[in-house]
Every structure is written in C-alpha cells, then in structure tokens.
Amino acid sequence: MNTNEQQRTVAVLGAGPVGLAAAAHLIGRGLTPLVFEAGPVPGANLASYRHVRLFSPWQYDVDKAARQLLERHGWTAPAADALPTAGELIDDYLAPLAATPEIAPHLLLGHRVTAITRAGFDKVRTKGRDGAPFLIRADTAEGPRQYLAGAVIDATGTWSHPNPLGADGIPALGEAALAARIDYGMPDVLGSARARFAGKRILVVGAGHSAAGTLIALARLAQDDPGTRIVWATRGARLDRVFGGGDADGLPARGQLGMRLKALRDAGGLELRQGFRIHALSEIDGRLRVTGAPVAGTVPVIDGIDRIVCAAGARPDLSLTRELRVRHDPWLESTDALAPLIDPNEHSCGTVRPHGHRELAHPEPGYYVVGAKSYGRAPNFLLATGYEQVRSVVAALAGDLAAADDVQLDLPETGVCNTRLTYDDAASGTADGCCGVAPAVAAACCVPAPGAGGTCGCRTPAAAGCCA
Structure with missing residues (x-):
C-alpha cells in the first residue's frame, strides 16, 4: 500500500450497525474503509441477543448512506414503524449491507483488534507523529496481523465488556469463582437458555432496559413453570428511569416496557430489593448467597x-489505545467534550444535544470513537445517534467541515423529563421538580425549553442538580 492509499484508507473497528454505517459513508465520500470485526459475522454482538425485540422501530435503525447503498442493489426497507428483533436487524439489514460489492471486499471477519498505535512512534514521541499512519494489530485465525490506515473510527461498542456485579465497580468477592452461575447481559430466557432458568430462583441485578426485558421474560417463564421465582435487586432506591415515561415516551415500545415492569412489580410478581449494593457471593448447600454492603449497621x-443475571450495563475497552494520545472524561470514559452532554448524574433524559466530530475527537488527530463506546459508561445510547456521529466524522475526514459541523440529531424523548413520576418517591419531595430535580433547585435552574414539549432546559447547565 503506497502513502496515498494509506491516507485514504480508514480503519473501522467493529462491523455492527454504526461501524457498517461508517463504511457506507466512507465509500460515499470516495474513501476506502477497512472494517475489522472480531466475530465470525457482521453484528456479532447483536447475534448474542438475537431474541431481543428492540424498542426503536426501523425508521431509527437504518442509516441514510447505508440505505442508499442497499437500495442501489434492489433492497427494500422493512416497514418504518415495525420493531425488529436484534436477529432481524442482522438478517434484514446488516448482512445484506455487509454483502454489497462496495463493502464486502473491505470486511475482515474474525479479526479482533488488540492494539492501535502510530507506525514507528510510541506515545511519547511527537516530532513527525501526525504524518505517520496508524498501525492496527489484530488477532486472526492465522495469527497476529498488522494493517496501516490514515485514520481510525472506533465503533467497537461496549457489549462484550459488561460491568461486574460488585457495586464498587470491581467484581464482587466470589464473583469470578462463581462465574458459571452468572449470565451477563440478556440471556435467551424463553429460548435457548430456558433450561437454565425454568423452575429456579433467579436474581436479576440492574435498573435499565436490559434488566426490565429479562424480568418480563422471566415472568412469562414463571407462567409456564410456576416453580420459577424472581428476585430483582437494584443499587438505587428510585425506579423512575427504568419505569420510564409511559405514554409520554417518544418510543412507545420503550414506554410500554417500563409500564409492564411496573405492573409486574405492583402485582407482586417478583421480590424487589432496592438499595442493595452487592459486596460478595458465596455458595451454601449448592445455592448462592448474595451479601450486600452494610446499611445502617445491618448486612x-x-x-x-x-442463578444470577447481571444487567448492570457495560463499559468501553480502553486498552486498545494505550499507545495513542487520548483524553477521556475521568468518570464516564467518554471523550471529555461529550461527557457534559450525557452525564447521567446530571441528565435524566435519554436524549442528548447534537454532537459530531469535534466532540468525538481525541488529541490524536484522525482517531475517533463513535457508537455506544463514545458514551463510555453512560447509558441510553441510540443507533440514530451513532449514525449522525459517523456522518459528521466521515465528512470531517473528507475535508468537508461545513457538512461535518452541520449536525442534526432528532431523537425521540423518553418522557421521563416531562412526566411527574410520583409513584416511588412521593414522600421525598423530589418528584414535583423539573426532570426529577428537587423543586427548590429546579426553580433556580430549569425552565421549559421552547418547542420541546415542555422538557427542561437549564440556564446554568453546570449547576449542581440541573438537567439540560
């Protein structure tokens, strides 16, 4: 590969929806993608939960550049308002996209990227660094291989790096030893994994959509096998976000998921343990004991x-870029410029203000993180966000800064911000405030945002407790 070819080659890490969208945009801009996928098929992470029906309908699941590429080859888009499963997203969209003659020759399946650096430069050396190509090392069936590229778009996601059960951010004591009794993510409770759960007492840990989906699936299993019993443990004491905005949610399936979970809780279909922060696991007489951190002197x-299902989210793998000059937010592990827009400590909404190549850039020119990985440890990433991210990043790589800076991000509201959620915290005095902020604080910082259906906007977004 000559120098000019290297400069026009962009390594795309991950052949999921956002990675393949990046490839489509690169092709549209006359650049050459080199797409690395650790799994044997495109969308390998999605394949691990094929059974799960997404709450985003097809209208939000297909990238515009990818659609144009597919339609040139006779592809017909599914109904815009239909809700695909993860498996259908692969079979009806990602697989055909990866098979197009424009993308297929540049797709490297079974290539797990293990490191990215600058050819001939470690992290310390500066002079001449920006002119050196990126060197991408990958493990393959034939052994380690190395590739050169002029830029890198990292869309490796977070799904394969789940958070541990331990409430301190590290595995609970005994978690590694009892790993065979723990499922991370969303196991196929009603399908391939049914035998592991039927007739058992199952603990689900987490307060997000993955936990909600698994709890509802277990409730269906319990209808068929009454011996199945469900325990739900959450670290926090509020359930506002997981119950969601109901009918106010811009994604009806997401709102319905929360309402179904609330109905299950209200009907006594599960045992709920709130404020339970897991400290240790042990085995007693063949069954698991889960010990929490002390509360008011009581353990x-x-x-x-x-069996335990850990649905506590996931985190990015930052080891790939040890030899690159990167800058991450200290706690979210997103880029530092994106963090204020998505910090769950400050924002109860599932939406995010428009952002593109500038917020996603690192001090290492030409390296960008997109997709779920760009959010670091923050939840509630949507595919539509990733598609606009890669459109902006690719435009910047092509030198079209006007297009790169013209970021348009229209996401469906969660309904949590503009719904008074009083069912779990009425006595606390916080439910009547804007975005769940206590009334005294809300009056000082939050006002309705014009044209946003009454959602919150902050006069001083950096103020403690403000929503944005």
Whole structure:
C-alpha cells in the first residue's frame, strides 16, 4: 500500500450497525474503509441477543448512506414503524449491507483488534507523529496481523465488556469463582437458555432496559413453570428511569416496557430489593448467597439463589489505545467534550444535544470513537445517534467541515423529563421538580425549553442538580 492509499484508507473497528454505517459513508465520500470485526459475522454482538425485540422501530435503525447503498442493489426497507428483533436487524439489514460489492471486499471477519498505535512512534514521541499512519494489530485465525490506515473510527461498542456485579465497580468477592452461575447481559430466557432458568430462583441485578426485558421474560417463564421465582435487586432506591415515561415516551415500545415492569412489580410478581449494593457471593448447600454492603449497621443478604443475571450495563475497552494520545472524561470514559452532554448524574433524559466530530475527537488527530463506546459508561445510547456521529466524522475526514459541523440529531424523548413520576418517591419531595430535580433547585435552574414539549432546559447547565 503506497502513502496515498494509506491516507485514504480508514480503519473501522467493529462491523455492527454504526461501524457498517461508517463504511457506507466512507465509500460515499470516495474513501476506502477497512472494517475489522472480531466475530465470525457482521453484528456479532447483536447475534448474542438475537431474541431481543428492540424498542426503536426501523425508521431509527437504518442509516441514510447505508440505505442508499442497499437500495442501489434492489433492497427494500422493512416497514418504518415495525420493531425488529436484534436477529432481524442482522438478517434484514446488516448482512445484506455487509454483502454489497462496495463493502464486502473491505470486511475482515474474525479479526479482533488488540492494539492501535502510530507506525514507528510510541506515545511519547511527537516530532513527525501526525504524518505517520496508524498501525492496527489484530488477532486472526492465522495469527497476529498488522494493517496501516490514515485514520481510525472506533465503533467497537461496549457489549462484550459488561460491568461486574460488585457495586464498587470491581467484581464482587466470589464473583469470578462463581462465574458459571452468572449470565451477563440478556440471556435467551424463553429460548435457548430456558433450561437454565425454568423452575429456579433467579436474581436479576440492574435498573435499565436490559434488566426490565429479562424480568418480563422471566415472568412469562414463571407462567409456564410456576416453580420459577424472581428476585430483582437494584443499587438505587428510585425506579423512575427504568419505569420510564409511559405514554409520554417518544418510543412507545420503550414506554410500554417500563409500564409492564411496573405492573409486574405492583402485582407482586417478583421480590424487589432496592438499595442493595452487592459486596460478595458465596455458595451454601449448592445455592448462592448474595451479601450486600452494610446499611445502617445491618448486612443485607439474599439467600437461596440458583442463578444470577447481571444487567448492570457495560463499559468501553480502553486498552486498545494505550499507545495513542487520548483524553477521556475521568468518570464516564467518554471523550471529555461529550461527557457534559450525557452525564447521567446530571441528565435524566435519554436524549442528548447534537454532537459530531469535534466532540468525538481525541488529541490524536484522525482517531475517533463513535457508537455506544463514545458514551463510555453512560447509558441510553441510540443507533440514530451513532449514525449522525459517523456522518459528521466521515465528512470531517473528507475535508468537508461545513457538512461535518452541520449536525442534526432528532431523537425521540423518553418522557421521563416531562412526566411527574410520583409513584416511588412521593414522600421525598423530589418528584414535583423539573426532570426529577428537587423543586427548590429546579426553580433556580430549569425552565421549559421552547418547542420541546415542555422538557427542561437549564440556564446554568453546570449547576449542581440541573438537567439540560
């Protein structure tokens, strides 16, 4: 590969929806993608939860450049308002996209990227650094291989790096030893994994959409096998976000998921343990004991568990870029410029203000993180966000800064910001405030945002407790 070819080659890490969208945009701009996928098929992470029906309809799941590429080859888009499963997203969209003659020759399946650096430069050396190509090392069936590229778009996601059960951010004591009794993510409770759960006492840990989906699936399993018992443990004491905005949610399936979970809780279909911060796991007489951190001098315990589902989210793999000059937010592990827009400590909404190549850039010119990985440890990433991210990044790489800076991001509201959620915290005095902020604080910082259906906007976004 000559120098000019290297400069026009862009390594795309990950052949999921956002990675393949990046490839489509690169092709549209006359650049050459080199797409690395660790799994044997495109969208390998999605394949691990094929059974899960997404709450985003097709209208939000297909990238515009990818659609144009597919339609040139006779592809017909599914109904815009239909809700695909993760498997259908692969079969009806990603697989055909990866098979197009424009993308297929540049797709490297079974190539797990292990490191990215600058050819001939470690992190310390500066002079001449920006002119050196990126060197991407990948493990393959034939052994380690190295590739050169002029830029890197990292869309490796977070799904394959789940958060541990331990409430301190590290595995609970005994978690590694009992790993065979723990499922991370969203196991196929009603399908391939049914035998592991039917007739058992199951603990689900987490307060997000993955936890909600698994709890509802287990409730369906319990209808068929009454011996199945469900325990739900959350670290926090509020359930506003997981119950969601109901009918106010811009994605009806997301709102319905929360309402179904709330109905299950209200009907006594599960045992709920709130404020339970897992400290240790142990095995007693063949069953699991889960010990929590002390609360007011008392050590909480959940006994008699057969299996645990850890739905506590995921985190990015930052080891790939040890030899690059990167800058991450200290706690979210997103880029530092993006963090204020998505910090769950400050924003209860599932939406995010428009952002593109400038917020996604690192001090290493030509390296960008997009997709779920760009959010670091923050939740609530949507595919539509990733598609606009890569459109902006690719435009910047092509030198079209006007297009790169013209970021348009129209996301469906969660309904959490503009809904008074009083069912769990009415006595606390916080439910009547804007975006869940206590009334005294809300009056000082939050006002309705014009044209946003009454959602919150902050006069001083950096103020403690403000929503934006």
